[in-house]
Amino acid sequence: MLRVPSMEVKGGFETSNSNRTEIRSLCGKMIDELAGRTDPLEKKVGDLKVAVEKNKEKIQSLKAGEENVITKLESLENNQRRNNLRFLRVPEGMEGDDLKGLVVHLIIQGVQIKDAEVDIARDIQRVHRDPFRKPPNRDKPRKILVCFHAYAIKECTLVAALKKKSLLVEGVPFEMRLDLSSITFNKQWELGKRTDVLKELGATAGLKFLTSLRVMANNKIYTFKDCREVDVLIKTLKKGS
Numbered sequence: 208m209l210r211v212p213s214m215e216v217k218g219g220f221e222t223s224n225s226n227r228t229e230i231r232s233l234c235g236k237m238i239d240e241l242a243g244r245t246d247p248l249e250k251k252v253g254d255l256k257v258a259v260e261k262n263k264e265k266i267q268s269l270k271a272g273e274e275n276v277i278t279k280l281e282s283l284e285n286n287q288r289r290n291n292l293r294f295l296r297v298p299e300g301m302e303g304d305d306l307k308g309l310v311v312h313l314i315i316q317g318v319q320i321k322d323a324e325v326d327i328a329r330d331i332q333r334v335h336r337d338p339f340r341k342p343p344n345r346d347k348p349r350k351i352l353v354c355f356h357a358y359a360i361k362e363c364t365l366v367a368a369l370k371k372k373s374l375l376v377e378g379v380p381f382e383m384r385l386d387l388s389s390i391t392f393n394k395q396w397e398l399g400k401r402t403d404v405l406k407e408l409g410a411t412a413g414l415k416f417l418t419s420l421r422v423m424a425n426n427k428i429y430t431f432k433d434c435r436e437v438d439v440l441i442k443t444l445k446k447g448s
Contacts, residue, residue, distance in 0.1 A: 277390065280388075284388035284390070285417075288387060289361075290332075290355045290356070290357070290358050291354050291355070291385075292364065292384070293350050293352060293384045294350065294383055295383075295384065296348065297351055298348050298379060299349065306335065306351065310351060311328045313374075313381060314327050317375060317376040317381065318371065319367070326360065327364070332354045333353075334351060335352055336349045336351055336352075364383075394417075394418040395414060395418060398418065398437070401437045402414065404441055405422055405440075405444070408444040409444075410422055410423060411423040415430075419431070420432070422437075422440065425447075
């Protein structure tokens with residue numbers, strides 16, 4: 208009774224070894240098949256990586272082209288507006304039926320350009336309130352856009368206005384600014400926000416002509432036109448504080 212189980216066990220081991228050989232053979236075939244399948248996939252992955260890199264280069268090229276076009280449009284629009292000025296904070300209705308007359312009055316009395324009334328009146332080509340924004344309340348009147356025939360007269364008026372600490376006519380304060388493209392105004396606004404942050408960090412900062420920001424920090428003078436470069440300096444100053 209003891210021999211029979213030993214023979215069954217031996218036979219069982221022999222059968223198991225045979226199965227193992229067969230399993231190994233099958234696994235080998237499966238591995239070879241899988242290897243054959245993965246080779247094309249690896250090639251496709253490689254091709255996709257190459258395509259992705261090429262697309263990155265194209266995207267960067269397109270972005271550079273877009274920035275170049277925007278820069279040219281900004282320059283073109285600012286050039287078209289070079290004879291213009293904006294008058295801000297002038298109350299609605301103050302002009303009555305003569306907006307041009309009001310502007311001449313603001314220039315002569317507010318800016319105080321002497322002996323120029325006739326020339327100013329003659330040199331104003333057109334004047335109108337901003338037609339695209341309705342006044343939400345009396346405290347925020349629409350700006351007045353003024354176009355001069357001669358660039359020299361516009362510059363003379365602006366320079367005289369900048370020399371005064373405040374512009375005031377009949378107790379009414381107003382402001383005079385360049386008429387610039389929306390792109391330039393947005394840049395100035397973004398740089399202006401960073402100017403406040405820089406001043407809080409102890410730096411001296413101020414906007415220069417159009418879209419340049421001049422900063423003095425850590426006994427160094429910087430000039431920026433890109434907000435990203437300003438952000439790098441802000442991070443550096445925050446770490447040092």
